Structure formats: C-alpha cells, structure tokens
Amino acid sequence: MTIEFKKIPNSGVDFEVKCEEITLVGNALKSDKTIVACKGKLIGTVEHTCDRCAEIFTLGVNEEVEVFASDGLYEDKEGEELLNVIEFFDGSLNFDTILQSELEALKSDYHYCGTCEQIQGV
Secondary structure, eight states, rough: EEEEGGGTTTEEEEEEEEEEEEEEEEEEEEEESSEEEEEEEEEEEEEEEEEOOEEEEEEEEEEEEEEEESSSOOOOTTTOOOOEEEEESSSSEEHHHHHHHHHHHHSSSSSOOOOHHHHTTT
C-alpha cells in the first residue's frame, strides 16, 4: 500500500498491510511538512530459527510499532531525541516497506524455541 506524502491529511490515515502471516495495522499522522508518524501494531506469526539450537519454530508476534517516515533525506536537529526514521525519495510513503523493515528488525533480536526457553529459564 502506497500513498503520496502530500495526500496524507492532518487528521491521519489508517492503514493495514500484510506479508504472509504478519499484519501491520495502524495510523499514519503528519507531524511535520515532510515527516509522518506511523503508529501501529505488528501481529501474526513468522517462521524463525532458534538462536540457540538452530531449529526452525513459529514465532508469535504482537508488537507495538512507532516509526517515522521522511519525504526525502532526514536531518535530525541538535538535541532532538533519536527517531526511528525511514526515508522515502519518490514522494510516496510505502507501508509494505515499513512492514518489511520492522519485521527484519524484530527478527534480528534473539529468539528461542520453546525447548531452549525452558533451558534458559526465560
């Protein structure tokens, strides 16, 4: 799902995108002339490799997401809190790209299968 930055109203726009068994649902709200705040939830399941035993298992996902989309190059301001920003250079905000980015960030963390969780005492 793609929408032009200039067509995002100040009241925001709801979105829902899906990739396999993962869904990103939320709201995109213009917070600046070139910045859109996307808040939502990543829900579903994804096949993942256990970081301890390397067995493939189904990872349940239910994560809050907050990411900012920039229309063009984003330059942070001095003293500004570090933001999670994805830059788009074609004038359009692509929610599928945001979903893929957040999914890869989630998968880069450590995750253990049920057996290894019991061993770790997690």
